[in-house]
Amino acid sequence: MLAELVAGALEDASRRQESAPQAEVERRALAAAPALDALSFLAPAERIKVIAEVKRASPSRGDLADIADPAGLAARYAQGGASAISVLTEGRRFKGSLADLEAVRAVVDVPVLRKDFIATEYQVLEARASGADLVLLIVAALDQETLARLHTFILELGMTPLVETHDATEVSRAADLGARLVGVNARNLSTFELDRDLFGRLADRIPEGTIRVAESAVKTPADVAHYRSAGADVVLVGEALVTGGDPVTAIEEFTVS
Numbered sequence: 001m002l003a004e005l006v007a008g009a010l011e012d013a014s015r016r017q018e019s020a021p022q023a024e025v026e027r028r029a030l031a032a033a034p035a036l037d038a039l040s041f042l043a044p045a046e047r048i049k050v051i052a053e054v055k056r057a058s059p060s061r062g063d064l065a066d067i068a069d070p071a072g073l074a075a076r077y078a079q080g081g082a083s084a085i086s087v088l089t090e091g092r093r094f095k096g097s098l099a100d101l102e103a104v105r106a107v108v109d110v111p112v113l114r115k116d117f118i119a120t121e122y123q124v125l126e127a128r129a130s131g132a133d134l135v136l137l138i139v140a141a142l143d144q145e146t147l148a149r150l151h152t153f154i155l156e157l158g159m160t161p162l163v164e165t166h167d168a169t170e171v172s173r174a175a176d177l178g179a180r181l182v183g184v185n186a187r188n189l190s191t192f193e194l195d196r197d198l199f200g201r202l203a204d205r206i207p208e209g210t211i212r213v214a215e216s217a218v219k220t221p222a223d224v225a226h227y228r229s230a231g232a233d234v235v236l237v238g239e240a241l242v243t244g245g246d247p248v249t250a251i252e253e254f255t256v257s
């Protein structure tokens with residue numbers, strides 16, 4: 001499934017590239033306002049921080065929410081105290097777009113993450129041209145050479161890579177890059193199985209001084225407390241915020257840990 005998601009994302013990117021060639025997107029990326037320093041927004045603090053996600057659907061959960069106004073939702077997230085906003089830009093299974101990212105970028109002053117299946121420089125340039133401050137890199141989707149090349153490229157553009165892992169080998173691959181922001185996704189992107197205890201088992205393997213992000217499966221304040229006690233600096237929350245009640249209240253409740 002992961003390979004299929006990456007292949008689809010690459011096909012969609014190459015279609016966009018036919019009308020917006022790399023040189024043009026590069027020009028737009030370099031002309032964009034400088035990226036925010038996401039690491040300072042996400043730095044460990046007394047209370048856990050939240051990256052709140054704009055997500056309409058997912059392959060594992062199907063349709064979640066219509067979200068006609070992603071910017072309005074993101075503004076509510078920021079109002080609730082989210083330290084960054086994640087925007088799914090994958091169109092096929094998550095029903096997102098770069099237009100969503102641009103709309104969100106225009107209304108919030110916290111960092112914005114491009115959440116997609118990134119495997120080429122072109123996609124990274126698109127992220128910057130659309131105002132992203134952070135770009136997701138999924139270790140399981142990339143060989144180490146490509147991962148390292150894209151990690152450096154993201155940094156060179158002034159953005160911050162969020163390096164997503166799912167097992168001990170991937171955590172050490174992230175550490176080899178010198179990644180400063182490492183996520184552990186409780187959901188296996190190949191099988192979609194959830195393992196809420198995975199973060200706890202891997203946290204100690206993430207080098208000291210790295211910002212540790214627990215991703216997926218946060219439904220309640222108790223889930224946040226669980227990740228917090230396992231060493232998470234940040235939680236990334238999608239479904240619970242798009243399907244629950246008022247996101248402002250939800251984020252306030254999540255950030256008491």
Ligand SMILES: O=P(O)(O)OC[C@@H](O)[C@@H](O)c1c[nH]c2ccccc12
Pocket residue numbers: 053055115116138164185215216217218236237238239240
């Ligand atoms: O909706 P949840 O269970 O709160 O999960 C959010 C986020 O972690 C999840 O959307 C995610 C984590 N890594 C990804 C990689 C690609 C697409 C999506 C994801």
